[in-house]
Amino acid sequence: xxxxxxxxxxxxEPTSSPPEHPSSxxxxxxxxxxxxxxxxxLWDIDYDAPxxxxxxxxxxxxxxxxxxxxxxxxxxxxxSGDVRFFGEPYRQARTRVGYVPQRGSVDWDFPVSAxxxxxxxxxxxxxxxxxxTRRYRQQALECLDRVGMADLARRxxxxxxxxxxxxxxxxxxxxxSADLYLMDEPFAGVDAATERxxxxxxxxxxxxxxxxxxxxxxxQTVTEYFDHVLLLNMRLVATGPTxxxxxxxxxxxxxxxxxxxxxxxxxxxxxxxxxx
Amino acid sequence: xxSSTCQYRSGLRPRVSTGPLGTVVRFAHPFMVTGLLLLLxxxxxxxxxxxxxxxxxxxxxxxxxxxxxxxxxxPATRSAPGKFAxxxxxxxxxTRVVVIGTLLLGIGSGIVGTFMLLxxxxxxGDVVSHAALPGIAMAFLIVEITQPGTGRxxxxxxxxxxxxxxxxxxxxxxxxRFSRIKQDAALAIVLSxxxxxxxxxxxxxxxxxxxxxxxxxxxxxxxxxxMTSGDVRLIALASLAVLGIASLLFKEIALLCxxxxxxRSNGWPTGGLDSILMALVVSxxxxxxxxxxxxxxxxxxxxxAASARFWTERLxxxxxxxxxxxxxxxxxxxxxxxxxxxxxxxPVIVLAGTLFFLxxxxxxxxxxxxxxxxxxLAMRRRVGRHDLARTIYEFLEPELPLLESSAHPxxxxxxxxxxxxxxxxxGRRTWSPKRLGRLIQSACRHGLLQVEPKGWRLTSEGARxxxxxxxxxxxxxxxxxxxADVAPSHVDRNADLIEHVLEPELIEQLVEAVMDRYPQMDMxxxxxxxxxxx
Numbered sequence: 137x138x139x140x141x142x143x144x145x146x147x148x149e150p151t152s153s154p155p156e157h158p159s160s161x162x163x164x165x166x167x168x169x170x171x172x173x174x175x176x177x178l179w180d181i182d183y184d185a186p187x188x189x190x191x192x193x194x195x196x197x198x199x200x201x202x203x204x205x206x207x208x209x210x211x212x213x214x215x216s217g218d219v220r221f222f223g224e225p226y227r228q229a230r231t232r233v234g235y236v237p238q239r240g241s242v243d244w245d246f247p248v249s250a251x252x253x254x255x256x257x258x259x260x261x262x263x264x265x266x267x268x269t270r271r272y273r274q275q276a277l278e279c280l281d282r283v284g285m286a287d288l289a290r291r292x293x294x295x296x297x298x299x300x301x302x303x304x305x306x307x308x309x310x311x312x313s314a315d316l317y318l319m320d321e322p323f324a325g326v327d328a329a330t331e332r333x334x335x336x337x338x339x340x341x342x343x344x345x346x347x348x349x350x351x352x353x354x355x356q357t358v359t360e361y362f363d364h365v366l367l368l369n370m371r372l373v374a375t376g377p378t379x380x381x382x383x384x385x386x387x388x389x390x391x392x393x394x395x396x397x398x399x400x401x402x403x404x405x406x407x408x409x410x411x412x
Numbered sequence: 413x414x415s416s417t418c419q420y421r422s423g424l425r426p427r428v429s430t431g432p433l434g435t436v437v438r439f440a441h442p443f444m445v446t447g448l449l450l451l452l453x454x455x456x457x458x459x460x461x462x463x464x465x466x467x468x469x470x471x472x473x474x475x476x477x478x479x480x481x482x483x484x485x486x487p488a489t490r491s492a493p494g495k496f497a498x499x500x501x502x503x504x505x506x507t508r509v510v511v512i513g514t515l516l517l518g519i520g521s522g523i524v525g526t527f528m529l530l531x532x533x534x535x536x537g538d539v540v541s542h543a544a545l546p547g548i549a550m551a552f553l554i555v556e557i558t559q560p561g562t563g564r565x566x567x568x569x570x571x572x573x574x575x576x577x578x579x580x581x582x583x584x585x586x587x588x589r590f591s592r593i594k595q596d597a598a599l600a601i602v603l604s605x606x607x608x609x610x611x612x613x614x615x616x617x618x619x620x621x622x623x624x625x626x627x628x629x630x631x632x633x634x635x636x637x638x639m640t641s642g643d644v645r646l647i648a649l650a651s652l653a654v655l656g657i658a659s660l661l662f663k664e665i666a667l668l669c670x671x672x673x674x675x676r677s678n679g680w681p682t683g684g685l686d687s688i689l690m691a692l693v694v695s696x697x698x699x700x701x702x703x704x705x706x707x708x709x710x711x712x713x714x715x716x717a718a719s720a721r722f723w724t725e726r727l728x729x730x731x732x733x734x735x736x737x738x739x740x741x742x743x744x745x746x747x748x749x750x751x752x753x754x755x756x757x758x759p760v761i762v763l764a765g766t767l768f769f770l771x772x773x774x775x776x777x778x779x780x781x782x783x784x785x786x787x788x789l790a791m792r793r794r795v796g797r798h799d800l801a802r803t804i805y806e807f808l809e810p811e812l813p814l815l816e817s818s819a820h821p822x823x824x825x826x827x828x829x830x831x832x833x834x835x836x837x838x839g840r841r842t843w844s845p846k847r848l849g850r851l852i853q854s855a856c857r858h859g860l861l862q863v864e865p866k867g868w869r870l871t872s873e874g875a876r877x878x879x880x881x882x883x884x885x886x887x888x889x890x891x892x893x894x895x896a897d898v899a900p901s902h903v904d905r906n907a908d909l910i911e912h913v914l915e916p917e918l919i920e921q922l923v924e925a926v927m928d929r930y931p932q933m934d935m936x937x938x939x940x941x942x943x944x945x946x
């Protein structure tokens with residue numbers, strides 16, 4: 137990983153775990169607040185992703201895990217805050233970031249094959265107006281092979297099982313050949329074979345020095361699969377190496393009390409638009 | 413422009429493989445360019461402004477073979493089929509111009525419609541066309557007031573339609589964005605309000621001293637017959653533009669339709685692409701107003717695309733098939749309309765499209781009803797054979813523990829497999845003798861049973877099959893009991909349904925989950941008493 141511009145760490149706000157190279161961290165979020173329909177769902181997030189690690193994003197339903205990823209990728213507007221990928225705004229760092237959306241976010245009845253979907257990860261590389269040539273199809277096929285689905289390449293995507301669909305999405309992100317991957321619930325509702333395949337890919341990524349932030353819902357497997365955790369519940373509860381941070385106490389803080397006040401204030405902001 | 417250089421470069425370079433649409437474009441280009449040149453090289457005054465005016469005057473001078481010879485029929489009705497054939501074959505120059513124009517429109521709308529269907533924006537075309545009506549009326553009024561008598565100038569009317577159509581789409585987006593009203597309601601509101609406004613304006617126009625709505629009526633129902641060569645050129649240009657843009661931006665638009673968020677995260681300008689797609693819809697809808705009419709433009713957009721979906725699981729072929737269906741139905745409609753004065757093209761085009769749709773829905777090779785029924789039938793037959801095989805296995809099991817020993821699964825010598833008679837199996841399931849007989853016949857055809865003088869015998873293939881089916885059944889039963897806490901008396905029925913759809917991968921997992929309880933065995937024993945024959 138190239139750390140071209142290491143600035144002095146003292147200039148950075150104190151966070152829960154100060155990173156070594158704040159300016160070139162794969163993902164550096166500063167003071168991010170996000171709202172849907174004026175209702176804040178994430179408050180004041182400060183986070184620096186550690187390079188070369190697998191990070192689990194953990195939190196109860198509605199804690200803003202998906203929003204966290206989407207806001208970082210400029211897919212939902214931020215009220216405030218600064219997000220940098222490898223020291224640059226997303227616009228400039230796009231090619232270094234791979235994204236695996238939730239499986240439910242698309243219509244799987246769409247008339248494309250598994251290979252077609254994976255090739256979409258190469259479209260940027262292919263460029264405007266040009267068709268997907270054999271060379272790129274070959275690349276897409278290699279990515280499908282990495283998730284163990286080369287033999288299903290020609291199948292229409294609705295004829296794949298849920299786990300296979302998830303693997304297609306993962307392969308599409310692999311095709312982007314990024315340095316940082318943001319994955320939204322890749323393990324949700326998948327079969328054992330898919331789970332193994334995804335874990336293998338994650339390990340592969342880590343070995344080649346890539347970083348992955350993975351929204352994860354299965355607390356049982358967190359310590360087994362991930363080096364770092366990011367506990368989220370409308371705000372950042374805790375973050376750091378799994379063995380230090382993935383504690384009962386922190387989990388209680390994440391899952392236990394509903395953050396009644398934050399929620400209420402958020403609700404007020406929705407209702408009292410003209411009443412402030 | 414970088415786009416055009418790109419296009420030329422990729423056109424000159426021998427491409428390894430182009431998208432299917434690209435192929436079509438390459439094949440279609442010579443024809444279309446010829447058609448366009450033909451249209452453009454014609455001096456406008458060579459064409460009568462209104463083509464219907466030639467209907468009775470230009471009766472065929474050469475004698476036509478008349479297939480219908482009903483005595484007493486007027487010459488006009490007698491030659492109608494001949495005229496239709498002539499029109500279909502584009503022998504008549506005027507018809508040819510109109511038909512080629514409408515054909516191109518159908519092709520263009522088929523392509524755009526595919527994208528709209530997949531983007532789940534089927535009704536946007538409807539909004540555009542309805543919203544265009546007040547635009548037409550206003551354009552007419554403005555022109556009529558400033559320069560009386562020239563109100564029916566087609567380009568100006570279309571500009572009015574275009575502007576109003578855009579305003580309509582804009583209103584829809586604004587309503588669903590800035591209020592809590594959902595998209596479908598917003599579409600319904602805009603569509604009806606604009607249409608109402610348009611009809612009211614038409615009423616006003618009719619009350620004007622010079623006003624006459626007759627010429628404007630065609631926008632509601634569509635009439636290719638009143639097309640001038642200029643109109644046709646416009647249609648041809650618009651359709652070629654649609655074709656060009658769609659083939660250039662094929663993969664970009666496909667990505668937008670499939671996964672907008674991913675496209676955006678990848679840095680594709682989804683807003684811009686969406687606007688281009690909208691522009692395509694608006695132009696097709698506006699151009700289509702004249703020939704199909706605003707009520708039915710949406711059908712020309714959506715029906716070909718919906719029909720095409722039955723034939724393919726790939727986007728490229730779907731687009732091409734939709735273009736073909738669109739072109740064909742437009743052609744049929746245009747031919748009919750150009751033959752008979754005052755005959756609306758829109759309904760004929762839509763009816764032709766509907767015929768294609770019904771045909772596709774029934775016989776489509778991918779999603780058609782017939783295919784689905786055949787698949788269901790095949791599945792039912794397979795289930796029947798499975799049931800028979802398992803029943804036979806259960807019948808034979810107590811007598812022949814060695815036959816299926818785990819050492820030689822399925823390698824039983826056919827000679828030591830006992831003979832079966834109908835009575836052995838009849839009481840073991842709730843099946844009629846007739847059905848059982850049919851199942852046995854089917855099993856014989858598939859080589860699972862062989863006919864003997866006094867009954868039937870399992871073939872070695874049949875024995876292997878029977879064992880496999882019984883194993884799947886029991887694996888599932890045991891899994892339900894061990895892991896899902898289902899009572900042994902209840903698992904049989906469930907397993908009866910599930911055993912037919914277990915895939916090898918699942919069976920492996922079942923073996924993993926269940927078989928450690930039965931170390932020396934190849935399949936778990938039946939967890940419940942088996943039904944005995946009568």
